[in-house]
Amino acid sequence: xxxxxxxxxxxxxxxxxxxxxxxxxxxxxxxxxxxxxxxxxxxxxxxxxxxxxxxxxxxxxxxxxxxxxxxxxxxxxxxxxxxxxxxxxxxxxxxxxxxxxxxxxxxxxxxxxxxxxxxxxxxxxxxxxxxxxxxxxxxxxxxxxxxxxxxxxxxxxxxxxxxxxxxxxxxxxxxxxxxxxxxxxxxxxxxxxxxxxxxxxxxx
Amino acid sequence: xxxxxxxxxxxxxxxxxxxxxxxxxxxxxxxxxxxxxxxxxxxxxxxxxxxxxxxxxxxxxxxxxxxxxxxxxxxxxxxxxxxxxxxxxxxxxxxxxxxxxxxxxxxxxxxxxxxxxxxxxxxxxxxxxxxxxxxxxxxxxxxxxxxxxxxxxxxxxxxxxxxxxxxxxxxxxxxxxxxxxxxxxxxxxxxxxxxxxxxxxxxx
DNA sequence: GTCTATAAAGAGATAGAC
DNA sequence: GTCTATCTCTTTATAGAC
Numbered sequence: 001x002x003x004x005x006x007x008x009x010x011x012x013x014x015x016x017x018x019x020x021x022x023x024x025x026x027x028x029x030x031x032x033x034x035x036x037x038x039x040x041x042x043x044x045x046x047x048x049x050x051x052x053x054x055x056x057x058x059x060x061x062x063x064x065x066x067x068x069x070x071x072x073x074x075x076x077x078x079x080x081x082x083x084x085x086x087x088x089x090x091x092x093x094x095x096x097x098x099x100x101x102x103x104x105x106x107x108x109x110x111x112x113x114x115x116x117x118x119x120x121x122x123x124x125x126x127x128x129x130x131x132x133x134x135x136x137x138x139x140x141x142x143x144x145x146x147x148x149x150x151x152x153x154x155x156x157x158x159x160x161x162x163x164x165x166x167x168x169x170x171x172x173x174x175x176x177x178x179x180x181x182x183x184x185x186x187x188x189x190x191x192x193x194x195x196x197x198x199x200x201x202x203x204x
Numbered sequence: 205x206x207x208x209x210x211x212x213x214x215x216x217x218x219x220x221x222x223x224x225x226x227x228x229x230x231x232x233x234x235x236x237x238x239x240x241x242x243x244x245x246x247x248x249x250x251x252x253x254x255x256x257x258x259x260x261x262x263x264x265x266x267x268x269x270x271x272x273x274x275x276x277x278x279x280x281x282x283x284x285x286x287x288x289x290x291x292x293x294x295x296x297x298x299x300x301x302x303x304x305x306x307x308x309x310x311x312x313x314x315x316x317x318x319x320x321x322x323x324x325x326x327x328x329x330x331x332x333x334x335x336x337x338x339x340x341x342x343x344x345x346x347x348x349x350x351x352x353x354x355x356x357x358x359x360x361x362x363x364x365x366x367x368x369x370x371x372x373x374x375x376x377x378x379x380x381x382x383x384x385x386x387x388x389x390x391x392x393x394x395x396x397x398x399x400x401x402x403x404x405x406x407x408x
Numbered sequence: 409g410t411c412t413a414t415a416a417a418g419a420g421a422t423a424g425a426c
Numbered sequence: 427g428t429c430t431a432t433c434t435c436t437t438t439a440t441a442g443a444c
Contacts, residue, residue: 027231110372158366168314
């Protein structure tokens, strides 16, 4: 029989820890801040997760595990290549817009601890070969022009992720720090990026 | 008359600080590590730069100031639009390959302290309008197809920067952590990205 | 200018009461 | 399970000798 109090608290901790870690990163995050945001004290954090490191790993795995499967969806759907790519780009940019700190958080942490990342990817059962072979298939069938599938994947991710990762810079340089026009611009990019990518894979 | 010892030491500090800050970021960097790398002790760091914050700001300004003018080169050259873009992409990817921690460092720090960034950009005299109006001119002249110049700029930067920023992830997922094949791939991308971008701005 | 020694504050982690 | 109080170690920063 599950203890209601425990579950509530653990959820509150995880939620608060995700907020703080994703914004500040492992190095910048403070256990005190997480405790405050969860409405509890530091001691209780250590009761649920022995150390900051363990709490961080729980958060990183959770966040990483939510973002990655989206990418794999490109491989498994039954739709046409145009539809698959379109749906992915639209959906992915949407997720990132709602979590604008996520891209830079992941970039930060994979630089800080690449070995942890490597181990996690192995555990995760992520299979990039599936996407690669899907694209190869489409090329062999003459549906899209021949190119290195890795370039295609990386182009899609670059165009979708970078403008969110660089939000503070773009916001100042192009939008005079006005959030609304930045958001409108990114919203439009769902279409722009889609067209841009589809245009690039057409058989000439 | 300049004191040789002082200049040498200050240079050693700046060089060491750049190495450490760019890799670890403000939050992850330690004054002790910078001192060690410079071959001096912590007290001397504080003698030259009163605080960690001041040392960090000196480094960030310097690094940011070296990277940004490159982008402005797109606006000022007299060559054709194809040549300008080609030269920029090749040169920019080259710089980033030699400084693979730079993109993530800048992304990290602009999230940590966006106001410092905003102030710096104002001081820097960076003029994005110049690039934008250059692209508008090319569109009006019918040299490239009409689009939002900001999208074009962001696409170029995304395709050039993101694959370096995500190096640890790409390295594991696509290259089994083999640095050589990763580097070879990025080297090839100088051409790939150039073609990709040029293809996208052609009049259809 | 450069060093050693140390102050002062910060931050993760634990002890023990309730 | 949750809290207060505290320990311990780290880290920035300064004092003062040379």
